[in-house]
Amino acid sequence: MPRAGLNQQIVVREAARLVDEVGREQLTLAAVAGRLGVALPSLYKHVRGADALAQKLSAFATAELADELMTAAVGRAGADALHAVAAAYRSYARRHPGRYPATQQVPDPADPDHVAAGERAVRAVYAVLHGYGITGDAAVDAARTLRSALHGFVSLEVAGGFGLPRDLDRSYDQMIGSLDAALRAWGTRWTG
């Protein structure tokens, strides 16, 4: 019988498609194997197990998100960069409701690609702050504020936590607008 021709990339990407369709908590080796047309234990030739697959999926999704954030940030600064990165962030989460929560998993320190992807995503945030002239210790606080707002809104939206999805675009715009004001005032108000 012919071989399926799998490798880790194919398995992880199929897992990514699966979680976007059925939700992250429904990620199961059995479902991935079924979609790939192989028996469940065959996957062990490519991933160590269910936990390892979830971690690899996190690395993959984080790299995807970091790429899109970087692409959005390049060539922009200030409010322009903020709006572009914020839009890219939310867009990724809406297009990939299963992958997005996976990006919030803490990177496996033993996986250099995963760690690098996480750092790249954070760097996109710092790039936005740089456009506001925020650096050093103040940037740590501002980055956490920005990440919190983006992640909070997007995770609540994807999880359905906002009730009826009425006017979510406007609410997001308002939040980003207030973040813009906060970042513009950041250097003057809260740092020496």
Place this chain on the structure above:
Amino acid sequence: MPRAGLNQQIVVREAARLVDEVGREQLTLAAVAGRLGVALPSLYKHVRGADALAQKLSAFATAELADELMTAAVGRAGADALHAVAAAYRSYARRHPGRYPATQQVPDPADPDHVAAGERAVRAVYAVLHGYGITGDAAVDAARTLRSALHGFVSLEVAGGFGLPRDLDRSYDQMIGSLDAALRAWGTRWTG
């Protein structure tokens, strides 16, 4: 042999203690049964199954959180109320790292207590906004902004998403400070 004397309350409260110790994803009927000293199927006399237990846990945790937020908000207004509610919110999540994520589960519409608890928590947020004079449509956006910031920070912190926990208190203070500024400007800048 004597009976264990369980009821749904006891089961749900034990589940709450369990998830705070081992994490929400480790919630298992087997573990709860073991802690309560009964066989696993015995729990079915009190909860419909694993999914139902998770939902009841969500309702329980949401009610707890709503109580603490309401207690923090009562008798305060403006920045005072904001800081008190924000502190209570973060405090709950840190004391209950397993229960807190459960509060983000969408309430079961068929469970009136769960729905009521969720509404109570949201009402605490609106109470804060009221102190800033924000009402009507603008309050919807402001409430989403406030919820996003609080939930985003706290969930990233509890999940370990901020890397080393250095200066998290300061970062939170900074974020709340910028929220205070945003809310004070809310009526003047973004609404008619």
Place this chain on the structure above:
DNA sequence: GACGGTGGCTAATGCGATTAGCTTCTGAGT
């Protein structure tokens, strides 16, 4: 054209969830 590694398989085990059905405790009513 053999051969070694690799990718796939089947079989077997373990654990958690769930259902069925039995037993025994408890407590309300006489």
Place this chain on the structure above:
DNA sequence: ACTCAGAAGCTAATCGCATTAGCCACCGTC
């Protein structure tokens, strides 16, 4: 006190998923 209904617990059985062990066939290399 006695009965009895219902509730609360149990064991047994089934199912699905994860994991491990071990077998076998394909494939590229010499």
